[in-house]
Amino acid sequence: METQLTQLLKIKHPIIQAPMFLVSNVAMVTEAMKGGIAGCIPALNYRTLEELRAAIRDLKAHKVEGGSFGFNLIVNKSNVKYKGQLEVLCEEGCDFIITSLGSPEETIRQAHAAGIKVFCDVTDLRFAKKVEQLGADAAIAVNNEAGGHRGNLSPEELTSLLNKELSIPVISAGGVGCKADIDKMISYGAAGVSVGSPFIASVEAGVTEDYKQACVDYGAKDIIMTERISGTPCTVINTPYVQKIGTKATWIENLLNKNKSLKKWVKMIRFSIGMKATENAAKKATYKTVWVAGPSIEHTTEILPVKAIIRGLTS
Numbered sequence: 001m002e003t004q005l006t007q008l009l010k011i012k013h014p015i016i017q018a019p020m021f022l023v024s025n026v027a028m029v030t031e032a033m034k035g036g037i038a039g040c041i042p043a044l045n046y047r048t049l050e051e052l053r054a055a056i057r058d059l060k061a062h063k064v065e066g067g068s069f070g071f072n073l074i075v076n077k078s079n080v081k082y083k084g085q086l087e088v089l090c091e092e093g094c095d096f097i098i099t100s101l102g103s104p105e106e107t108i109r110q111a112h113a114a115g116i117k118v119f120c121d122v123t124d125l126r127f128a129k130k131v132e133q134l135g136a137d138a139a140i141a142v143n144n145e146a147g148g149h150r151g152n153l154s155p156e157e158l159t160s161l162l163n164k165e166l167s168i169p170v171i172s173a174g175g176v177g178c179k180a181d182i183d184k185m186i187s188y189g190a191a192g193v194s195v196g197s198p199f200i201a202s203v204e205a206g207v208t209e210d211y212k213q214a215c216v217d218y219g220a221k222d223i224i225m226t227e228r229i230s231g232t233p234c235t236v237i238n239t240p241y242v243q244k245i246g247t248k249a250t251w252i253e254n255l256l257n258k259n260k261s262l263k264k265w266v267k268m269i270r271f272s273i274g275m276k277a278t279e280n281a282a283k284k285a286t287y288k289t290v291w292v293a294g295p296s297i298e299h300t301t302e303i304l305p306v307k308a309i310i311r312g313l314t315s
Contacts, residue, residue: 003186004192011037012066014193016038016098017199019098020292022045023206024039024042028202028204031310032069034064035310035311036314038067040098043081044072044074052088070096070097072098076102077102086107090111093116096117097111098119099119099121099131108135117137119140121142125165141159142158143155143172145294155174155185162189171192172192172194178313179314195313198309198313202305209303215297215300218293220297223237226247226248227247245290
């Protein structure tokens with residue numbers, strides 16, 4: 001299937017393997033490229049800039065024709081590593097950057113100077129128009145069926161609206177677990193899709209077997225919202241552990257978030273991979289015990305290699 005996304009990234013299928021915090025890794029993206037799609041990793045999955053640099057070089061060495069790779073950047077002040085990460089990405093090179101949670105202006109300027117495309121996460125028309133004006137190459141429409149931090153509009157409503165109002169390609173994110181779902185998103189005007197949750201239960205995913213098996217054992221009806229991961233509502237699997245600890249932020253987090261001078265520091269702590277001990281103490285929950293996923297795990301019936309998951313999405 002040829003679309004604006006396949007043309008932009010020179011890939012065979014209009015699919016981006018979505019960046020997933022503490023899940024995505026080089027092995028997954030390498031297999032994604034071999035399968036003719038694009039793969040993306042959160043830059044925050046790497047503790048140091050040198051580890052990020054090494055990952056980029058590894059992916060460049062494994063890149064194949066018909067595949068593409070990129071990285072996700074948290075572009076607001078909560079991510080103290082942002083400027084260094086952007087510098088490394090521009091120095092080493094990649095096919096695209098996906099921006100989240102902030103203004104992409106600086107990223108677009110520096111990335112374009114380095115020949116890197118920039119796609120921006122958006123959840124509404126107002127922000128989508130802003131990133132278009134800033135020069136984004138595409139808008140990633142994060143709908144209300146996405147895993148993790150999701151939008152409020154349905155896939156059809158958001159994708160159709162942005163496709164009508166924007167001149168740049170729209171990539172639909174959320175609610176895709178099989179080929180029929182991709183066809184549906186394309187019919188709404190999407191140039192392609194960003195798919196995350198189905199790849200959690202992959203052989204190559206960098207998570208525990210328990211997490212992978214949970215994506216097999218649970219389904220769409222088991223996905224709920226919690227504030228215990230980052231303070232912002234996030235979709236997780238409603239395991240007995242989640243039921244036990246509840247889904248609301250702790251009183252101390254709520255208190256700190258009301259203090260303007262402390263709020264920034266709380267967010268910095270949350271977004272820092274290197275402070276897992278602090279996260280454990282503050283939230284009593286981590287990605288190892290609270291499993292982030294979207295309703296598209298409904299289609300996940302076994303743990304498979306990435307190449308098999310891609311085959312299921314494209315045939």
